[in-house]
Amino acid sequence: MLDTDFFRRWMAATAAAVGREADRLTELDAAIGDADHGSNMRRGFAAVDEVLEKEGPTAPGDVLTLAGRQLISTVGGASGPLYGTLLRRTGKALGDAQEVTADQLADALGAGVAAVAQLGGAQAGDKTMLDALLPAVEVLGTSFVEARDAALAGALATVPLRARKGRASYLGERSIGHQDPGAASAALLVGALAEASGTSGGGDA
């Protein structure tokens, strides 16, 4: 079972990962976007850390709802409302249960991903964060490590795609050959799940 503490660890591991990888995310964004994804994500998740520390939510759903709201109000770029909606909607789907199963989390995250797709009007193959999230959600109930690998593979698979959403879509053909920064950060979020559950160790990737 996954308790509130697990969800706190997930958010903390995500904050650490986007902090560690901020330069890489910004470099990816510099190629096809406006070169702020790394700093936006780092600022957003640092603010999530702070608000969770300050408010001390007591249920898994509350952790994610609070985190999502914080991202929307602090990021300032498109990743704020997109990741904010993802976490907030996932948190709402978890309700006020004190503990949830991996299957329940997979279902809830599926609802969150659907909300992101609706908000941005994107679908699989548009070279967005969905290309990492959709394959991850499919296997999340089975294993967080599999989900992490699926998200990473999905992010890498955005390289040959042509962007159809966001600023990168203005580049048309020239967006081909670059990994989507949103898919890259989404893979970090999913990877942090495996880390939070202590199953990422051992260099099995």
Next chain:
Amino acid sequence: MSGEKQVGIVLVSHSGPVAKAVAELARGLAAGGATAPVAAAGGTSAGGLGTSAELIAEAARAVDGGAGIALLVDLGSAVLTVKSMLAEGGELPGGARLVDAPFVEGAVAALVTASAGGDLDAVEAAATDAYGYRKA
């Protein structure tokens, strides 16, 4: 339609100066006299390029006269931030609505209509109609 309660307009841009200037332009073109309330919510709270949910909520409260609020947005995070705020509920005053319109032309059309006492549907229709004006 005595102008007692007018629809408020919020202009959300990635850039503070753009939002402000478009508000000014709309006011200047709307009428000789007083216009309906219009507020700019441009850029981040720190003054950079981007979108601030806080500034948007503030602007919406400032123009809320109880007759509804039309939010016009430029692109990207401006669109997504307003949409996600509306989806949440409670972050914007009741009667706030995202209006699908070209930013500059829509702002002028919306403010003219709101200043003339049009209701939120009329304001939205006028702003959206601005898409139909071809320039070439």
